[in-house]
Amino acid sequence: MNKNILVLILCCGIFLGTPSFAAADNLDPASSPPSIINVNRIFGQTKYETAKAISESYSAGKVKCVFLATGEDFADALSASVLAYEKKAPILLVDTSVAGSKDAFSYIAEHLESAGTVYIIGGRGIIGQEFDAKLNDLGFQNVVRIAGMDRYDTSYMIAASLQDEPLSTVVISSGEQYPDALSISSFAANKGWPILLSPYDALPREMENFLQEKKPSKVIIAGGTGIISDHIKSQISGLLPQASIQRLTGQSRFDTNVVIAETFAPNPATVYLATGYSFADALAGSALAAEQRNPIIFIDPAEQTLPESAASYFERLYDNKVCPNLVSLGGSGVVSDDVMKNSSDLILGKVKGTSIYSISDITAAVTQNESYSLPATVQAKLYNSETIDLPVQWNSKVANTSKVGSNVYEGTVNGYGKIIKLTLTVKEPMPIAQYSTQFDATLVNRTENLCLAAKALNGKLLAPGERFSFNKSVGERTAEAGYKEALIIEGNTFTPGLGGGVCQVSSTLYNAVVLAHLEVLERHPHTLPVGYVPSGQDAxxxxxxxxxxxxxxxxxxxxxxSLIEGNTLTFQLYKKTGN
Incomplete structure (x- = not known):
């Protein structure tokens, strides 16, 4: 296997043998429901590697033509899939420089016949002249560039390059957005229907000329009136009064994507999955999907579940006993393993779109002794990406908030086999007052005295109306108690004494008490100013x-x-509703 083709087989009751690509017309809806499904992944580490891997899957041998399209913008290449399918050519993506496009050139060097043709889609402002030169250096002389004045003109020129046969159908899609054009690209390519890009509200003159010249009997508008207006539909009716006009649209890119898939591939042999929020993988995969007129179904890479419309499409495949292969275009960072498995499970009927996919565990936080009711419902994620509220039964009817800490409650929901956990964290209430002061931690004796006194007060609990005494709570400052000599104030002088620094503890607590509007019974100022509290706020x-x-x-x-962090002493006062 070429190193740029990486195929992952996911096992979820899935057949691991050789994929069978049965023709859709041979499917027997009356047969027994399938129980296995083939799941493959085609990807590289970048969108350019993925495009090469897709091209390897399209043709691992020699090819007569390849298409080069920029991987940086969708505009020029949206219409290319139709011509690429006609030429039996893969679509390779290139970067803005030759040096950044080694994957495309590697495929060309390995697989393009020496007399083969390289079609470059877009002008030299998009894919520069250096690409032509590089191709010539590699020995490829047949380089055809298809480029118009703008994206609309380019789509016309691509359409004009198709085989000159009577056209039954033409597709009109937005040139401003890529999802709708990519949704229909594999079907249009398979049928040889050109995709013409249009602005929102007026057909370019070249498009009018093309439609009048080709006179298709049917025109399909891919997308809603928000991107292709009804004025354009009226223009087409005026140009082609005998033609039928069909608009294929949904409420979102995902809905329109499935409307198109159901219209053209109700019984697909293979379903390709690609992100609906980037064009590169779906564009490169369009030529591959066109081989058997298979759909490219968009997924949301941010979700592990399917868009509602995609889930419904897969359910209908199961109802019709259709078991297509599943192929991811892109790695697990784009189309996750969960999305692949969930798609498979929906197609096999193991789950429904409305089945519960997941219910997340819950976390909540309350203050101690605050009333808290366990929730009556929890939010469930369904396989169709919807979220609904469902009743939950907890293993306890009452949440206990009397103790600080975390409690885990377990719950069950009908139809969901896993236990749901609610982690309730009970926090101490916010302090009714808090005050901090700073001290010089290099004064070792003073710091030790301060820490000793503060520790004696930490956790002290006072009943309503109870009186607090600092001296009684801290005790006598003696050497036996661990206090050391440090500077104290005696009269109008600083002098060494046991317990120097304790007054900063009493003063810090005093300020917290004042902030809490508690009744001060006794307080004495120093005879000299101190630096750790403002003047007049010491005790x-x-x-x-x-x-x-x-x-x-x-x-x-x-x-x-009391808390000591670094050189900061803090006192916090809390109200408690119980002893």
Whole structure:
């Protein structure tokens, strides 16, 4: 196998033998429902590698023609699939430079006959002259460039390059958006119907001339009135009064994609999956899909489930006992393994579009003792990408929020075989007050004293109306208690003393108490200014003479928390509803 063709076989009750591409006309709707499906993936590491891998799948031998289209913009190449199919040629994507297009040139060097033709779609502003020169250097002299003045003119020139035969049908699609043109490209290519690109509200003169010259008996408009107006439909009616005009459209690109697929491929032999939000893989795959007039079904790469219209299409295939091969155009980052398996399961009837695909676990957070009701419903994701609310039964009727921490509740939903988990995190309430001060951590003795006093207060719980005494709570500052000498204020001087730094603890707590509007019973200022709180906001203590006291004047328990981080001391005061 060529290194640029990477094929992944996914196993989900899936046959791993040689894929069988039965003709759609041979399918017997009265036969037993299939139980296996062939699933392949064609991809590379980039869109250019993927285009080469698709081309290898299209033809691993020699080819007489190849098409080069830019991988950077969709406009010029949208109509190319029809001509590429007529020429039995793969579509390769190129970058803006020859150096960035090694995958395309590698395929050409390996597979294009020496006298073969390279069709370049788009002007030299899109695919530069250096590409012509590189092809000539490789020995390929037959280089045909198809380019008009703009994307519309280019589509006309591609249509004019088709075999000069009476046209039964012409396709009109938007030149401003790619999904609708790509949705119909494999079918139009298989039938030889040119795809003409149109602006929103007026046909270019070249298109009018083409339609008047070819006089098709039918015109198909791919897309809704939001991208191809009814004025254009009226223009076509005026130009071709005998022709029937059919508009194929849905509410979204995915809906229109499936409307087109159901119109032309109700019983496909193979279904190709590609992202609906990028043109490159579907464009390269259009020539491959055209071989048996198979659909390219768009998926949303951001979802693990199918668009609703695609899921319905796969369900109808199951109802009609049609079991096509599934081929992903692009790697798992574009068409995920889950999307492949879910598509297979829908086609095999293992699930329905309205079956539950997933229900995510839930997380919630509440404050301690806050009322919380376990949800009566949970949001379920269906296989058709819809989300619905479904009743849930929990293993407990009441959520406990009395204790700080996390609790896990388990729930069940009818029709869903997995347990749903709700993780409820109970957090401490926000403090009713908080105050911080900074200290010099290089003053080791003072820092140790500060930490010792702050630790003594951490977790202190006061009942409603209870009085607090700093000296009583911290205790006497002695060497036996672990306190060390550091500077203290005595009168109007700083002097060494046991417990220096403790007054910063009492002053920090005092400021938190003031912010909480608690009743201060006793507080003493220093005889000299201190630098850790603003002037007049300090509270000195000296066991047993000077104390700082306050009363819990709330109707709740009051919790004192002290925290030391780096050189910052913080006190937080919390209301608690229980002891």
């Amino acid at each position: 000195t203590v000296a066991y047993p003479v000077l104390d700082f006291k306050f009363r819990n004047s709330t109707d709740s328990y009051l919790l004192i928390r």
